[in-house]
Amino acid sequence: MSEPTQAEAAQDAAFEPITTAIWHETADEQNPFLAQRCLCAGFDVFEDLLGKAGWIEYLFLLFRRRQATPAETRLLNDLAVAIANPGPRDHSIQAAMSAAAGGSTLASCLMAALAVGAGRRNGGREIYDAMLLWQACQKDLSLWKPGLKEKHYLSYQQQHNGHDFDVWPEMEQAPGFAPHAGACAHPVLRTLAHLAKVAASLGMDTHLAWLHGHRETLERAAELPLAMTGVVAAAFSDLGFDPQEAEILYLLLRLPGAAAHSIEQHRLGWRDYPFHPHGIKLDMDPQAQSKETES
Amino acid sequence: MSNPWLPWEECWKTDLGAWFPGERVVFRGQDLFEELPDLPWMGLLLYGITGKIPTKAQIRLFDGIWALAASFPDPRLWNNRIGALAGTARSTTTLGVGAGVAVSEAVIYGYQPLMGAMESLLAIKARLQNKECLSDILQDKLSPRPQGSPRPASGKSRCVARLPGYGRPIAARDERIAPLMKLARELGLDQGPMLKLAFEIEATLADMGKSMQMNVVGLMAGFSADQGLSPRQHYQYGVLCFSAGILHCAVDAAKHPPGAFFPLRCSRISYTGPAERRWQVQNE
Numbered sequence: 001m002s003e004p005t006q007a008e009a010a011q012d013a014a015f016e017p018i019t020t021a022i023w024h025e026t027a028d029e030q031n032p033f034l035a036q037r038c039l040c041a042g043f044d045v046f047e048d049l050l051g052k053a054g055w056i057e058y059l060f061l062l063f064r065r066r067q068a069t070p071a072e073t074r075l076l077n078d079l080a081v082a083i084a085n086p087g088p089r090d091h092s093i094q095a096a097m098s099a100a101a102g103g104s105t106l107a108s109c110l111m112a113a114l115a116v117g118a119g120r121r122n123g124g125r126e127i128y129d130a131m132l133l134w135q136a137c138q139k140d141l142s143l144w145k146p147g148l149k150e151k152h153y154l155s156y157q158q159q160h161n162g163h164d165f166d167v168w169p170e171m172e173q174a175p176g177f178a179p180h181a182g183a184c185a186h187p188v189l190r191t192l193a194h195l196a197k198v199a200a201s202l203g204m205d206t207h208l209a210w211l212h213g214h215r216e217t218l219e220r221a222a223e224l225p226l227a228m229t230g231v232v233a234a235a236f237s238d239l240g241f242d243p244q245e246a247e248i249l250y251l252l253l254r255l256p257g258a259a260a261h262s263i264e265q266h267r268l269g270w271r272d273y274p275f276h277p278h279g280i281k282l283d284m285d286p287q288a289q290s291k292e293t294e295s
Numbered sequence: 296m297s298n299p300w301l302p303w304e305e306c307w308k309t310d311l312g313a314w315f316p317g318e319r320v321v322f323r324g325q326d327l328f329e330e331l332p333d334l335p336w337m338g339l340l341l342y343g344i345t346g347k348i349p350t351k352a353q354i355r356l357f358d359g360i361w362a363l364a365a366s367f368p369d370p371r372l373w374n375n376r377i378g379a380l381a382g383t384a385r386s387t388t389t390l391g392v393g394a395g396v397a398v399s400e401a402v403i404y405g406y407q408p409l410m411g412a413m414e415s416l417l418a419i420k421a422r423l424q425n426k427e428c429l430s431d432i433l434q435d436k437l438s439p440r441p442q443g444s445p446r447p448a449s450g451k452s453r454c455v456a457r458l459p460g461y462g463r464p465i466a467a468r469d470e471r472i473a474p475l476m477k478l479a480r481e482l483g484l485d486q487g488p489m490l491k492l493a494f495e496i497e498a499t500l501a502d503m504g505k506s507m508q509m510n511v512v513g514l515m516a517g518f519s520a521d522q523g524l525s526p527r528q529h530y531q532y533g534v535l536c537f538s539a540g541i542l543h544c545a546v547d548a549a550k551h552p553p554g555a556f557f558p559l560r561c562s563r564i565s566y567t568g569p570a571e572r573r574w575q576v577q578n579e
Contacts, residue, residue, distance in 0.1 A: 284324030
C-alpha cells in the first residue's frame, strides 16, 4: 500500500474525519473512494475473519472490540435464539405484519417492528430501564426488595439527568416484570433456567444464576411475575453490555421474526389479515347522538 | 382472577373517531365532512391533540412556527440528512422522511429539547410562584448534575441540556426568534405571561453573565404554554414539524447523481481502535 501524497494528505486534513474504534479502511491505489482492506477492531474482515468467525462472534466483536470467549459466544447465541421471534401476537411483529399485509415496502416493515418494539412495555426501552435497575441493585436482595416495593426505579431518570422530562411515556411497571401475566410464563422460566446454566461457564457469579435463585422473592416484591425482558437484561448484564448497548441489541435481535412474518403476510395479503371489522366502539358518534335525540 | 384482556378482545373503546367505509368519518365526535370541512390541516391537527377547535389566530401561529422554524432546506442538519441520504442511495422518499421524522427525537435538537423546554418553563413558573428568585432558580438548574450510578452508557453521557430552550449548537443567535415574534405581534399573541417569562429568563441569564440566548424551542414553549397546551401536547404538535424539510432534502438528493451526496473517501475514517491482529479460532 502506497503512502498518501502530500496533496492527498493536505486534502485529508482539510476534511472533517469520522472517528471510530470499530472500522479501518485502506483505499485502493487508483481510487480513494474504494476500500482495498477493511479491518474490524484490528481483524482483516475479508482476509482473516470471513470463514473463521461465526455471526454471533462477529456481532460481539463489533460491540466489544474483542473476541468473545466460547462461553460468551454461547450465551449471546442462545439469548439471540430465545428472542429472535416473539411470535405474531407480539406488538412489534403485529406492526411488521400490518405493514406487510397492506403491501408496504419491506424496509417499512422492519421500521414498524423497531418503532413498536422500542417501548417501555416489552420493548427496547424496558431493557434499558431494567439494565439501570440491575446497575442500581446488583445482586443484593436488600436493595432489590425495597427498590421494587417502593419503586425506586422511577427516579433513575431524575438522578441521572437532573430532570424528569422525557419523550418516553411514563414507566408503568417495574422493568423486567410482566403486568397482567398472572404467573411467570413457561418460555420465560425455560429461558432463565437454560441461560443460567449456560452462563455458569462464564466462570463468575452471574446475574442469571442469581435471578434464577431469587426469582420468586423478586416477584413477590414487585407483585408481578418475571418477564422475558428481565431475563434478557440479566443476560446482557452478564455479557458486560451497558444499558444503551443492551437496548439496541435487543431491538436488533428481535428483527428476524419480524422479517420472516413480514414476508409471509406480504404474500398472503390484506384479505387474510385481521382488520377487526366490528372492533371500534365509538364513544362520541354524532349520528348515534342525533338518533337518540330523535327517539 | 379474571383475565384483564378479556373485555378488550375485539373491543377498542375510543372517542377519537372512526371510518365508516363508503359513508362518513367521525373525528372527535364531529362529522369530518359535514362539520369540519373548513378546518385546515393544522387546525385538524390541533383539534385532534387538544379536543378543542383552535381559533384562526392559533392556527396561523402554530402553522407559522412550522413554516418558519422547523423545516429548513439544508441537508446537513442531522434529521434532514436522513432524507438526503435516502435520496442519494435511491431509497424511497417516504422511507427517508419516515426515518428522518423518527430521528428528529434527538438530544441536541428536536423533540427531546422541545418537550424539555416546556417542562422546564412550567417548573420555573411554579418555583417563582413559590417566591423563589429567578436567578437562584437558573443557577440551581445550571449546577452540575450528580455523578455516579446509574449509568446509561459506559461512554459520554447524552441527555438534554440542563436548561432546554436556551443556548444552541453551531450558532449562538437564533435567527428564527425575530420573524416568529413579528408573526405573533400581528396575531396579537405576543403578550402571554409564559412568553414574557421565557424572555425574562434570557435577560436574567445575560445579567448572570451566561452566554445562553433563547433558541426557538424556548420561544415555542412560551407560545404553547400561553395557548394552553400541556408539555405532552406541545410535543405531539411538534412531531411532524420537520417533515417538509426532510422531504425536500430527499427529493433534491434524488435529482442529483446517485451516491453523490458528500461521498467519503476511505481516508476520512480516523481509526482509534486496536492494532491489526489475527483471529483465533476457538473451540468450546
